[in-house]
Amino acid sequence: MNKLLILFTFLSSFIFSQEKLVTDVEKPAQPVGGKLDADYVFQSQVIYPADLLKKKVSRDVAIYFTVTADGAVKDIEFNQDYEEAFKTEAKRLLRYFVFAPATVGNVNVASQTFLVFKFSPDAYKKFTKARGFVIHKEQASFDTSFVIYKMADSSPDYYKGEEALGEFVLSNLEYPDLAIRQNLQGTVMMSFIVEPNGTISNLVAEKEFNHLCTQEALRIMRETKWKPGKKDGKAIRYKTKYPIVFNLKNINKDNATSEQR
Secondary structure: OOOOOEEEEEOOOOEEOOOOEEOOOOEOOEEOOHHHHHHHHHHHHOOOOHHHHHOOOOEEEEEEEEEOOOOOEEEEEOOOOOOHHHHHHHHHHHOOOOEEOEEEOOEEEEEEEEEEEEEOHHHHHHHHHHHOOOHHHHHHHEOOOOOEEOOOOEOOEEOOOHHHHHHHHHHHOOEEHHHHHOOOOEEEEEEEEEOOOOOEEEEEEEEOOOHHHHHHHHHHHHOOOEEOOEEOOEEOEEEEEEEEEEOHHHOOOOOEEOOOO
16 A cells, blocks of 8 residues: 555644633544545546646645534635645645544534645656546546535446446455454445545444455555546535445455464
8 A cells, every 4th residue: 555645633722612711532533534534536536736746846735624513614824935836736625635534522513633645746647646646637527516426417436337336346345354253234325425536535334334345445446447426517525424244254365364464
């Protein structure tokens, strides 16, 4: 797995209620897909500012913002004087994330937090090679509103077709050895957004039955590629679901592992 290129911490001392400052939270605000998804989103969506890439400028850009009680992002700011192109790209990247708000006593509250995007020309070359396409050359066909659809003119499809997706999962899923020994089987329901470039983001297990199986389901879904949904001829952000089924009848020597993740 690539070294994480997004580091983020949460500031719990700037939590606002209606009248007073709350200095502690039980659960901080965070991207719904967690740290791994944040890193994945950065790698699959970042567009390096052309002039800065040409000059080989590297920069760790910290972007601060408030996540409201309903998960909205506002009050975006930078505490350092970064290049304007990096700041613009950091703001654009932030729009890909869906956030779960901080909580106090099981009540959602607004909180200030930040992400750090690590821009590196060398790493960017690896990302673009792994993508197999250049985002900015295809953007004319993308809807850039960042609206998330659940219905549109067409919904996303696995790039080789629905039947091929089932075959891909079946042949590549590694059934955790501990789950096998405990005779555990069930379904992990995955929820995610298919982005206009066919990658996925905000990957969440909405239904699970075993932690190790959930981690494996997340891993396998991050390896999938999609044809995006479309509306009015434009590729769009589309939220969809897919079940990853763990069935003991499907185990063979190639998809069982004793290595716990």
